[in-house]
Amino acid sequence: MKKIVIIFIGAVVFFGMVNSASAEVNWDPIQTLNIPANTITPTTSSVLVNGAKYKITVSGTFFAGDNIEADAKYSFRTGSSSSWTDLVSTYESYGETLLDLFMDSDNDWGGYNSEHVYSKIITGSGNVLNFHIYDIYPSNNTGGLTVQIDRLRREATISSPDEGEKVYGEITFEAFLVDDDQDNIQWAIRKGTCATGTGTVFGNVDGYSNVATIDTSNLTNQTFSFVGDMSNMLLGMYCFVYNPVEDNGESNIRETMQFELVEPLIVGPPTDMNQCKKDGWKTFNNPVFKNQGDCVSYVQSNKKAIGNRKDN
Numbered sequence: 001m002k003k004i005v006i007i008f009i010g011a012v013v014f015f016g017m018v019n020s021a022s023a024e025v026n027w028d029p030i031q032t033l034n035i036p037a038n039t040i041t042p043t044t045s046s047v048l049v050n051g052a053k054y055k056i057t058v059s060g061t062f063f064a065g066d067n068i069e070a071d072a073k074y075s076f077r078t079g080s081s082s083s084w085t086d087l088v089s090t091y092e093s094y095g096e097t098l099l100d101l102f103m104d105s106d107n108d109w110g111g112y113n114s115e116h117v118y119s120k121i122i123t124g125s126g127n128v129l130n131f132h133i134y135d136i137y138p139s140n141n142t143g144g145l146t147v148q149i150d151r152l153r154r155e156a157t158i159s160s161p162d163e164g165e166k167v168y169g170e171i172t173f174e175a176f177l178v179d180d181d182q183d184n185i186q187w188a189i190r191k192g193t194c195a196t197g198t199g200t201v202f203g204n205v206d207g208y209s210n211v212a213t214i215d216t217s218n219l220t221n222q223t224f225s226f227v228g229d230m231s232n233m234l235l236g237m238y239c240f241v242y243n244p245v246e247d248n249g250e251s252n253i254r255e256t257m258q259f260e261l262v263e264p265l266i267v268g269p270p271t272d273m274n275q276c277k278k279d280g281w282k283t284f285n286n287p288v289f290k291n292q293g294d295c296v297s298y299v300q301s302n303k304k305a306i307g308n309r310k311d312n
Ligand SMILES: [Ca+2]
Pocket: 064, 065, 135, 137, 138, 139, 140, 141
């Protein structure tokens, strides 16, 4: 019984790890720009790829003259301000855009952040971005803001089975793709190799047309799941190949995971009624029980049978 409980806890911990891995999104730094405050002439970024996801992060503060310190959207004027505000203190009539950082025509950086860091996620349109700090009188300004441009990293991960995992019976294959659009997935389970075009037992290539469950509703967590019954297949090493098809300009992703098909572990039969209790009946596969009572009566009738045996 103790052994069974330990295995169960281990499975729960592992499940939690898989969940957190699938939610992870990484970003690749593309460019850092310094936007000077003493001019409204725009600072131009490099071209953003059409359809790609970018994270724009702006940080820092600058000085705008007349005892005013400002970040991307909020300002504080020493002598008249009691807190950082969207309107500039004593310059309210110029509106909320005064001293704002503009990214093209966009100056929405959300609510005030005391660290003066603001970020937003945008989709590239094949054009540059133009940044400027708007002021009616920029020439007495000092300093500037820093704009960091990061691009979503396209990544794929196989989450099940694990590397070298020993499996039998119905096997669940799971993987996920982080991307900014939907890509077709080529996949295969192959006997003895991860190489292309040979040994395939399941998949949607090499003449196979098994249907996996693919959910692309969250582009940064596009999930793949396929359950394959390998009960009657040759034992040994297999490879799960998960191969999202690349769009123009994307670098190749092809994930592989080797696992081992083994004889099923035989658990049972129970020899004592206590082994059926506290969900113990669920752990047997030789034979399989419907419920605790089923398990108990199996033990009882088995004991009776042994008792009646003449050679006993
Ligand atoms: Ca100024």
